[in-house]
Amino acid sequence: MEIKIGVQHVAREIVVDSALQAPEAVELITAAISSGSPLTLTDAKGNVTVVPADVIGYASVGGEQKRTVGFTPFTKDD
Numbered sequence: 001m002e003i004k005i006g007v008q009h010v011a012r013e014i015v016v017d018s019a020l021q022a023p024e025a026v027e028l029i030t031a032a033i034s035s036g037s038p039l040t041l042t043d044a045k046g047n048v049t050v051v052p053a054d055v056i057g058y059a060s061v062g063g064e065q066k067r068t069v070g071f072t073p074f075t076k077d078d
Contacts, residue, residue: 001025002062003041008055016041016049022061029059 003025005014018025018041025041032039032053039051 003029004060004062005029005039005051006057006059007051008057014049014051016043018042019044025061029056029061032056 001018001020001022003016003018003020005016007014020028020041028041029039031037032051033056036053039053039056041049041051043049
């Protein structure tokens with residue numbers, strides 16, 4: 001699940017590829033903003049990202065997206 005966090009007064013957003021499901025991610029983000037405590041997210045590789053709640057401008061939680069690999073059949077016109 002891709003989580004994008006916009007930080008106030010910073011041009012780039014923070015992107016975390018987390019193993020969390022969408023409802024869990026939204027709950028963590030909402031709880032951090034409500035309580036004013038730092039938002040702590042762990043990505044799929046075990047890296048930890050900590051963002052102070054008072055600088056979060058927005059958060060975008062991406063939907064589950066399966067990556068597909070497709071092959072096109074090769075046809076030779078005679």
